[in-house]
Amino acid sequence: MSDHVTEWLNAYLDGELSGRRLHQVEEHLAECETCQSELESLQGLSALLQEVPAAESISPERFAAQVNLRLPHRPVKRTRNRIIEVGWWMVPVGLLAVWIFISTAILVSDMVSAANNIGLLDNGTALLISGTAENAGWTAALGQFGILQGNSLHWAEFTESFSRNVLPQFAWQVSIALLYLAWIAIWWARRTRQGHGQLLEG
Amino acid sequence: MTGEKENPTVATVQTVHETELVKSAQNGDRSAFGELVREHAQGVLNVVHRMCGDAQLAEDAAQETFIRAWQNLSSYRPQTSLRNWLYRIAVNAATDMLRKEKRILPDDIDDLHLPDGRPGVESLVSQQERITIVQKAILALPEASRAVLVLREYEGFSYQEISSTLDVPVGTVMSRLNYARKLLKEKLQPQLSLLEAEHV
Structure with missing residues (x-):
């Protein structure tokens, strides 16, 4: 004899089981008198509870009139709630828009730089994108004063270039991703508060 | 399989008419709200009666349910069941009523x-x-x-x-x-x- 299925008998009685769990309970009930007796007991209780009559019928008109007399004259605050709800759903849309904008800006910037490097841009356009970090950076100043030389200067330039160009891009992307994940987590938490029926499917 | 009990009061489908009534009531239409009250009065009364076990207390709790519903109608989302939303308010109203009345x-x-x-x-x-x-x-x-x-x-x-x-x-x-x-x-x-x- 397998373990009793007592904990699932209420759900079975209420028609809430499905799949493997339902099969398991039915199989067990076919051979276990203890659980059969428990199920009959639950059915008896349900029958006993049904003996309690419902509330007496009321006149809907009279009841509605009484409620109407007690209704306060209050302003409807629908607009504010609507704005909050729309704002909530605009959060991911806004994050996506920011992400697309930044990615596009970075892509365009890289393409322009690449075009400039291979000499596709004329002098005027090239002038507009000149004056980059390498020329105005602190490594150049340290190099001019002779504080950094050779490999040290090369690594300092690389580090400065990395911190000026790649890190901000990376930070932007990570920030947006984190905000988006936080929004999903909140949405999921709100949703799962309602519970789900998979528990009953075994 | 024992199956679920059938109950004629169960009506999970929200009609288009009811959705329109809710929208009107949310905009302050008292007659639309009155129609919703007439529609759900008996169901709400049944719930609070089972919760209170007293006919007079149940009727007070049922009225309180609809007053709270009117006051908070802006927070109701039309894509959810109005009946379920009302029943939730009804359960709370019945509980509060019992405490307030300090029934033994x-x-x-x-x-x-x-x-x-x-x-x-x-x-x-x-x-x-x-x-x-x-x-x-x-x-x-x-x-x-x-x-x-x-x-x-x-x-x-x-x-x-x-x-x-x-x-x-x-x-x-x-x-x-x-x-x-x-x-x-x-x-x-x-x-x-x-x-x-x-x-x-």
Whole structure:
């Protein structure tokens, strides 16, 4: 004899089981008198509870009139709630828009730089994108004063270039991703508060 | 398979007409709200009556339910069931009403003094008395378990519907229902024996 299925008998009685769990309970009930007796007991209780009559019928008109007399004259605050709800759903849309904008800006910037490097841009356009970090950076100043030389200067330039160009891009992307994940987590938490029926499917 | 109990009051489909009424009521239309009240009055009254066990208190709680609904109609989302939303308010209104009235309810189901269930003695107990005993036993349940039991046994709600109505996980619905039935079975054992004897 397998373990009793007592904990699932209420759900079975209420028609809430499905799949493997339902099969398991039915199989067990076919051979276990203890659980059969428990199920009959639950059915008896349900029958006993049904003996309690419902509330007496009321006149809907009279009841509605009484409620109407007690209704306060209050302003409807629908607009504010609507704005909050729309704002909530605009959060991911806004994050996506920011992400697309930044990615596009970075892509365009890289393409322009690449075009400039291979000499596709004329002098005027090239002038507009000149004056980059390498020329105005602190490594150049340290190099001019002779504080950094050779490999040290090369690594300092690389580090400065990395911190000026790649890190901000990376930070932007990570920030947006984190905000988006936080929004999903909140949405999921709100949703799962309602519970789900998979528990009953075994 | 035993299957679910059928209950004609269960109407999960929200009609287009009702959605329109809700929209109008949300914009301050009292006559539209009145129509919603007429539509759901009996259902709400049934729930609060099971929760309170007193006709007058139940009617007060039912009226309070609709007043709260009117005041908070802006927070109702039309894509959810209006009936479930109203029932949630009804359960809370009934609970608050019982506390406010300070009705003397048994703090614990063990405080109930129920008749002996032995054959012979039990035969003296009329069906009306048995009903009273069952009502008292239901009222003695913890509020949270009572609400789940009422929605399941009398309104025929599925566990998922109870979950969304009371805003608790399905697992909690199951445990509260198991607990309520366990307590009732223990306390109503004499009445269960009598009922069984009647049907043999």
